[in-house]
Amino acid sequence: MNTQSTIIDTGRSKAAHVQLAPVSAVALTDNFWAPRLEINRRDTLRSQYVKLEESGCFDNFRRAAGTKDVPFRGYPFQDTDVYKWIEGASWALAGKDDPELSAMIDAAIELIIPAQQPNGYLNTRFMFEKTDERWTTINTGANNMHEMYTAGHLFQAAVAHYRATGSESLLDVATKLATHIADTFGTEEDKLHGVDGHPEVEMGLVELARITGNRRFLEAAQYQLDTRLGMGRMNSAVYPYLPIREYDRVVGHAVCAVYLMAGAADAYAENGDESLRNMLDRIWDNMTQKQMYVTGGIGPRWDNEAFGADYELPGRAYAETCASIGSIMWNARMLAIDPDPKYADLIEQTLYNAFLSGFSLDGKQYFYQNVLSDDGTQRREAWFGCACCPPNVARLLAQLPGYFYAVSGSEVFVNLYAANQAEVSLPDGQTISLTQKTNYPWDGRIQIVAETTGSFTVNLRIPAWTRGAQLSINGDVQTAPSSGAYAKIKRDWKAGDVIELNLPMPVRQVIANPAVGELAGRTALLRGPLVYCFEQADNTDIDIRKIKLKPGAAFEAAFEADLLKGVTTLRGTAVIAEDACWDVRLYRDIDEVEEPVLKEVTVKAVPYYAWANREAGAMTIWVGRG
């Protein structure tokens, strides 16, 4: 067994090329992520623990254990709030000792253990008078009760708790339930047949198989994948009954879709089934080439929280925070299979934009939906009736150090940039220390100090968004690395060797594929990995809907320490059309419209993730091309 705190342990997976380095291997020392992780550990996870009590989640376990006589409260998948919280709190422990948090986790697990049934079954919704309903809603699509989904979150929590602490207390619960599932479901005639409406269990089963070496758990995951027809919850109408290997575009409920793809990637890593891999590539291409917001957000539709038609990307995005998290989880698995920097690029893009917009700067309020334009109506909330997003945010933040590095043989891959100190074990037996010094994402200059003497390869991700990256080692300029590739540095390193990488971060205007009708004639500002937006608060006398940017318009980037907990803002000149002819008309004949008088104005953009942290007001990422 492996108690290293790797979030995905592909170290012995036959079709995975790299293994992510453990969460505990990376100590973030930066001003961007480290404070967020600290807020997450110190405030968010503690306040969410209180919510678990208030929302009845803990009482549901007490009720199931027979120690409290209360009605079941919440959604059929209410248990997952507890599991996701344990997972997040466990990864936080992997990053930093915290006896109080550790005690909270233990208390939660003490509630879970006695709720498990003698046969291994565990789900507080299906107790007492509902015992006969266990596993009866499998295969019922929209009305399914998420039993497997709930089990999957338990498995992920148990994996995190075991890897972060070495304790087998929750792992035992998980393996009992996984065994029950493997005993209950399968192709054999005397077993139940069917899959859960909401994917998630697949990832958990594969990871349990990795920890325990029990292939039955992998087979149970593969059974779920092989038996599924259609991409997930409520999809039959749009994607009727296709087996997974025939999927050719991503459809339906976005969280379902990316969780399923993550589980399929996990299964592929273990079984090397190329028909699964080909499907994953097709779906990844469809999602990234035709169905993704510039923020990395996915799933435009508010009805059914779903993917839509190709190129359907209206400003009122749904782009659920959980879907962004699922996309990051899926891409981390693709990266482990195949260290192509496009996966790390997408993790970065989603992390800094669609994910980070999902919670407030103080870590206390959440967006379920992440729109790309708004009239000031959308505000984050402290909790939700269906509270999937808040503990999901907490677990991803706590996992974050585990996404920074990956290893293979005598190679290390640097996937994310932020000041940190890392001590990474390479599969070849070397343990190497690296120190990243950078002011990323505000500045593209990164210094990496090799603190270890040895012969190994450092692979630096050169993001596709940069141009003219520069690389030097101990001051010696190297061949200019290519964007969208890893810069591979194989070398006999001496402790103290310094890599200097410069990823130029000019302000970029980005436009969309002309097939996206709703973005015709529009442009967005980006700098480095960050998407920017115009908020009313910074542009007080301007109707921000009317901003037009000329191609090549100069924007000045300046760090403002006192604004929005410190952000680099962009200031430049835009034009505003003073077109009085439009005052009260919604549509006009084109030949009646007078050429508008263009007025130059100074506008200011802030990182999109930071929007809606001040007074309510309009916001837009996309503005006109003038």
Place this chain on the structure above:
Amino acid sequence: MNTQSTIIDTGRSKAAHVQLAPVSAVALTDNFWAPRLEINRRDTLRSQYVKLEESGCFDNFRRAAGTKDVPFRGYPFQDTDVYKWIEGASWALAGKDDPELSAMIDAAIELIIPAQQPNGYLNTRFMFEKTDERWTTINTGANNMHEMYTAGHLFQAAVAHYRATGSESLLDVATKLATHIADTFGTEEDKLHGVDGHPEVEMGLVELARITGNRRFLEAAQYQLDTRLGMGRMNSAVYPYLPIREYDRVVGHAVCAVYLMAGAADAYAENGDESLRNMLDRIWDNMTQKQMYVTGGIGPRWDNEAFGADYELPGRAYAETCASIGSIMWNARMLAIDPDPKYADLIEQTLYNAFLSGFSLDGKQYFYQNVLSDDGTQRREAWFGCACCPPNVARLLAQLPGYFYAVSGSEVFVNLYAANQAEVSLPDGQTISLTQKTNYPWDGRIQIVAETTGSFTVNLRIPAWTRGAQLSINGDVQTAPSSGAYAKIKRDWKAGDVIELNLPMPVRQVIANPAVGELAGRTALLRGPLVYCFEQADNTDIDIRKIKLKPGAAFEAAFEADLLKGVTTLRGTAVIAEDACWDVRLYRDIDEVEEPVLKEVTVKAVPYYAWANREAGAMTIWVGRG
């Protein structure tokens, strides 16, 4: 009492300036509407009658009457399918004798009568074990059971049946229920307080008051309006608890909103309360200036079938067929209050586009949602679980002749154009006959023959969309009439006098207000009252998403008798950008994008209403400006 088949009888309303002419006054003789009304009467209404049996609607009445022991089936407002059908069938009878249809109506009414309770209560959902739940869900917002809404549809059915046939059989049922409501609800302490979540009853109560002269029914309607806080179902979050006179924008569930406005307009017509009128004007302005599709469709959001932010008009419109019908109903009431041609313009715009797209050319299939662009996924269906739209379409079609003319004193207003013969009673006592000869909407030339000698005024609506309208009487050219106004012709008419009106119908390119970000850089083709679209079927080798039209691009209009039951199509030259650089990229830096090679192609557009009547394929109204 007045058995004239006017759909809204404002003849004695103190704040209404005109009265719509009866349905029975107008015999359509054209090739556009008359065949549709004939299909509606002969096929649609008959097949819907079968659906009422199949879907359990009739059995619900038998169950309530105690003559059949079956479970209640369907939605809480299931009875409305029957009521809307009776209303539609009755208006159809007003237009044409049809003994078989008449017998069907009588059979339906025979099912309704015994289901009414001794105290006047009638709703088949709230019988037997649910008797105690009557009126208990008033004021519960999203979860309300539509009891008043259901009553309102009964009232409208009874009004139609009485006015079309003179029979009081259903009117008696309606007045008993209305009396029960007036006895039950009110400001008095011993009465129930509260309003239904879904407006509709207001219109019905006012019209019953108009028929019976019973002011208590008007007061019951006014009580609903005065007591309401917020605009309707599920709106509290976006429009919390404002009394109706303070509304300043249209929000929430679109059908609720326009039904409520229609009821408020009815109440205003009776009570002349200017604070209601001012609210109606504010809401009308907001809807038409900031929240309406070019088709007249309203309510962009699929979640909650709702209005959105100002200028939020994505191509994947919800634009429910019923919302278009509600908008037409509201605007007919505004027109009765105040004969401003803008209301008739909007009726025409909605009728020919957002309404007409709601059902197939064969009258057998329906769109619930009316998108403005699609990838070929959207198809009409024969019926729905919540079947509000199909009988609503049937009743509006059957009512249609009643929207053509309005009268006041010695004046007649011509609101819609299509070949017809009308015999209209003026309030001054004259009965005048008019014959319209025209090939409208394909041709803007209209001939109106006054078949009656007498002194009266003819007001001709000159649509806002035309330019250079020409008018002559008996060949004498008159002063050119203004667009967006009524051309008033006061004259001593001699039988046989001929008005010739020409409303030029050039092909127009229309663009949207720059505040509509999602329509930036896009243009649409219109001709006369019709919005056009590009369908894949007519543009086989073209990616219609990539079509760009140059301003002033020439389009040729030609009638194609064999296409889509006869339509005028538009054919012209567009450019298609051959921009290979976009092949697999969704976003690019603007300075990396090469100037595309523009290829000229011939494209063809068809009326939007006729789309999705051939093989499934992409469709779009809005294309690029090139």
